Amino acid sequence: MNRNILRQIADIQIQADKITANATNSTEIIDFARYNEEIKAYLLQNVKDDFIISYVREIPSVPIEDLEGNTSLSATILGLFSGGLGFNIQQMKRLERAKEVVSILKGKYASIEFLLKNHFL
Numbered sequence: 001m002n003r004n005i006l007r008q009i010a011d012i013q014i015q016a017d018k019i020t021a022n023a024t025n026s027t028e029i030i031d032f033a034r035y036n037e038e039i040k041a042y043l044l045q046n047v048k049d050d051f052i053i054s055y056v057r058e059i060p061s062v063p064i065e066d067l068e069g070n071t072s073l074s075a076t077i078l079g080l081f082s083g084g085l086g087f088n089i090q091q092m093k094r095l096e097r098a099k100e101v102v103s104i105l106k107g108k109y110a111s112i113e114f115l116l117k118n119h120f121l
Contacts, residue, residue: 005046008039020099026091027085029098033062036105043115044114052115059108062101063094 017034018024036059044055 002046005039006113006116007040009109009116012036012114013106013109016102016109019102020106024095024099026095026098029062029095029102030064030101033064033089033098036062038110047116049119052112052119055108055112055115059112060101062096062098062105066111098120 012032012035015035019029019032041057044053048054049057053112
């Protein structure tokens, strides 16, 4: 197993910590979600152990479609009349949901890192 993937797995855990600990914006979470998908794809292609693959398949995707600004017309109009407060509350809820998934991802990657280190090194 390539040591670079172990570094990337450690890196994604650090990024997950930063996202869950700090108030972040949707762009950071979207970038994190894409990085997560890249790492998952690499692991699925290159890891041959079925037990580890089962852990990789359990890694959820971050719900970025909620963060990419797709709001309903009524929510947009309500947000305009309330000074943007409705939109901000809705966006904060979306960010919190995404952060919950990021927290789960961190634990999954910690388990995979442990398994890879003990299996391949």
